[in-house]
Amino acid sequence: MAVDAGLIEWVAEALAPIGTVTSRRMMGxxxxxxxxxxxxxxxxxxxxxxxxxESDADWDAAGCARFTYAKSDGTIGSMNYRRAPDDVYDDADAMQQWARLALAAGARAPAPRAKRKR
Known part of the structure; x- marks a missing residue:
């Protein structure tokens, strides 16, 4: 299934007061x-x-599940992403509140490592 382009447009519109939202396709x-x-x-x-x-307690308190996926070996992996609360899909203030928490986590994340040349 493809990414919902309308969802990305909504995020960009709701977060316009905070900054410019851009996207990059990645793994579906x-x-x-x-x-x-x-x-x-x-x-x-x-x-x-x-x-x-640092932000996990806030996400846990809101009941936001962690992003999980099935690995090729049959085990379950997870990433440091949490499902957005339902109200962000139709409330710009809620979108901004939760996005600010996520932006703070993004700012604290270590910079990606440079790819090694072969």
Whole structure:
């Protein structure tokens, strides 16, 4: 299933007061950035916000599940992303509140390592 383009448009519209949202397609989904900081992924019709150890308690309190996926060896993997609360899909203030938490986690994340040349 493809990423919901309308979802990405909504995120960009709702977060316009915070910054410019851009996206990059990745593994059947899209990675979302706000002014260059990664803060979310969109997969199918769902939005997943970046989380970390500092923000996990907030996500847990809101009942936001961790992003999990099936690995090729049959085990389950997880990533530091949390399912967006339902109200972000139709409330710009809620979108901004949760996106700010995700942006803070994105800002704290270590810079990606440079790819090694062969």
């Amino acid at each position: 989904g899209a990675t979302l950035y706000c002014d260059g900081t990664i803060f979310a992924i969109a997969f199918e019709d769902s939005l997943w916000f970046k989380a970390d150890g």
